Amino acid sequence: MAGDGGPVTLRGIAERLGLHVSTVSRVLNGPTGEQGRAASAETVRRIRDLADELGYRPNPHATSLRTRRSNLVGVLFPRLSEIVVATIYEGVEEEATAQGLSTFVTNTHDDPATQRERIAMVLGRRVDGLIIGDAHLDGAALADPALDSTPFVLVNRRVESGHPAVTCDDYQGGRLLAEHFLSLGHRRVAVVAGEPFASTGTDRTTGFTDRYREAGLPVPAHRVRHCSFDTAGGRRAALELLTDADRPTAVFAVNDLAAIGAMGAARDLGLRLGEHLALAGFNDTPLAAELPVPLTSVRSPMAEQGRRAVRLLLRRIAGEPVASQTLPPQLMARASTGAPVGPDLR
Amino acid sequence: MAGDGGPVTLRGIAERLGLHVSTVSRVLNGPTGEQGRAASAETVRRIRDLADELGYRPNPHATSLRTRRSNLVGVLFPRLSEIVVATIYEGVEEEATAQGLSTFVTNTHDDPATQRERIAMVLGRRVDGLIIGDAHLDGAALADPALDSTPFVLVNRRVESGHPAVTCDDYQGGRLLAEHFLSLGHRRVAVVAGEPFASTGTDRTTGFTDRYREAGLPVPAHRVRHCSFDTAGGRRAALELLTDADRPTAVFAVNDLAAIGAMGAARDLGLRLGEHLALAGFNDTPLAAELPVPLTSVRSPMAEQGRRAVRLLLRRIAGEPVASQTLPPQLMARASTGAPVGPDLR
C-alpha cells in the first residue's frame, strides 16, 4: 500500500488527484460527517479513499509548526519504578491517548536541579502543557519563569501555594488509619513519615497525628520519623522507632514500600506483625494483600488521579477556570494490624 | 529575559543583529569550539551572547520537519507499573537523555491489538526508532510492514526470529537457580513459569529444567505451570503446584512478583518458607531482601539493559551492523531457600 515514493504527503495525494493540497487538507481535517463544505461529495470520497489506501498520516512536525499546537504533554515524576507513580502514569497515559495526546514522561529523582532541567527540556519540546507529579511542598521548581507561558497541573502531590492539583485526600487517609488504630486500642503509636518535602507524606502524617491529638493522645515529635520513600528508608526509620525505650505498639508507614521496610525491621527485632506490633501502610499496592502477613493499607485511587489530571490540564489549556480535586481514600484492614499487647511480650 | 515578543526564533536574533538567519543558524549549530568557519569571531560572539540572553531554544518541530530527524524514540512496554519494566525504562531514559533523545513510552498490556496500535501511533509521531520491551516470542506485532522503514531493537524480551535484542541471560539465570536447588538437595521441584509468550519466562524455565534434566531429574510437565506475571497469577499457579499429591520441596517462580504471590499461597497452606518449602524468584527487586522471609532471587541488570538498548538503537539508526547482547545474571541466595524436609512435616 504505502509502497511507492517515500512517505505519503498531502501534496502527494493532491497531485495524484489533480487537486490542490489545500483542498485535500480541508477535506481530511473536516468532520467525517457527510457535509462540511470542504468539497463536493464526490471529491471528498476520492480524497478519503486515496488517503487511506496510501495510509496517509499527517506529519505532526509540520502540523505543530503551523498550528503551534503539539498535542504533547510533559509528565514529571520522581521515579517511575515506584509502583504508585507508575500506576498514576498508566492513568495519565490512558486518558491522554483517549484525548489524542502523547506524553513525554521523565524521572527527576526528586532532585531540584533535575526537576528544573527536565522542565526546561519538555518546554523545549514545545509541549502544550505539563503534568507534574514530583512537586515539592515549597513549589520551588515551579517558580521557573519559563513555566509562566505553559499551563500545568499537579498530580500525586500538592503544593503549598495551592496550584491546581489532583491528589488523594491524604489528610483524610491519615485520619482513617488513626481511627483504625484508636479503635484497636493503640495509644502509643509512631509514624514512618517519608520525605518532608512531599505532601503525600506530610498530609498523611498530619491527618494521623491530628486525629490522635483530638483523641487526647498527641503523638510526640520523636515518634514521627522522616525517611526516604523506599524500603531502605522505611527500614531505618522503623528500626529507630522500634528500638526506642518506650516502643510503640502501632506504626503507620506513609506508604507500602516504607511499610515493607518496616516489616524487615520488625522481623529483625523478632516482632511478629499483628501480634507484637501493628503495622499499616498506604496506597494498597497489589503486594500488600499477598505478603506473608497481609498488610493493612489505605487504598488510594491512583490511575483515576492520572486520568483526572489529564482532563484538568486540558481544561486549563482551554483557558477554563479549574480547581484542585482530592479523591477519597479507603481503609483496607488486614492481619498486620491487631490489638496491642502488653510490654511483657517479647 | 525571554520577555518580549513571543518565543525567540532564529529570525528574531538575526534581525536584531542585522544578520541573515542562515548565518545565525550556522553559528548556533557549529561546534562551540572557537574555530568553525561559520562567521568571524566577533560575529560568533555577538550571536551566542544574544541567543542565550534571549534564552533561544530551537523549535524542534521546525528542525524535525527540515532535517527529517526527530530525535524521538518510541518505547513499548507491557506495563510500566511492573518494577522490572520501570527500572529498565529508567535506564532507557537516562541514556536517551544523555544522547539528546526524548522518549515516548507507552503501555501495551501485552495485548497484540494494542501493540500494533501503539506501534502505529509512535510511528505516526515520526520517531527515529523504537525500543520494544513487550515482544512476544512469535514476533507477531513486529511483522507490521510499517516497521520496515524505522529501525528498532528489543529489550527485556527476545524474539524467536533473532532480531537484535538486549536481554538478561535468562537461560543462564534459570540454570543458576537449578544449580542452587540441586546443591541444597532438592529433587522434587516445580516452576511457576509466567506467560508462555514472553522469552523471559520461557528462557528461565528452560534453563532451569535443562539443568535438572542434566542432573538426571527431569521436571515433569505438570510441575511447570504458566501464569500471569503478577502476584495473583503466581499465587494461583503455586496453589495448584503445592496442593499436588506429591508436593515439590522447591519452587522457582520466574519473577519476584509471582514469587510473592507464591508466598501468599504457601502462607495459606501453612508452609513456612525456607523450612517446609524453598522458594526463589527472579530479578532481585528491592523488595526481595526486605520480605519477612528474605527471598532468594537472581539479580538481573535492568537499568543497564535499558542503557544498552538505547546505544544499540543508535547504532542501528546509524546503519551500523549490530548484534544481540545478553547480560549475565547473578544468584542472590537468601533465607527463602533452605534444605528440603521430609514429607512428615506439616
Add this chain to the structure above:
DNA sequence: ATGCTCCACCCAATCGTTTGCGCCAATCGT
C-alpha cells in the same frame, strides 16, 4: 592593473501543513 583565493556573509528553496482570501462557474431571483 589583473587574476586568484578566501572570508564572511547573504539568498532562496525546502520540509508538510494550515488557512484567509479570491476566483470562476453554475444557480438563483426577479
Add this chain to the structure above:
DNA sequence: ACGATTGGCGCAAACGATTGGGTGGAGCAT
C-alpha cells in the same frame, strides 16, 4: 436576461529551521 449568491476549489503566505550555492570585497602574488 442580468446582477447577486454560493458552492467548489485554487493561491500563496505563513510556521521556524537547514543547507547548497552564490557574491562582494579584502588580500595576495605576479
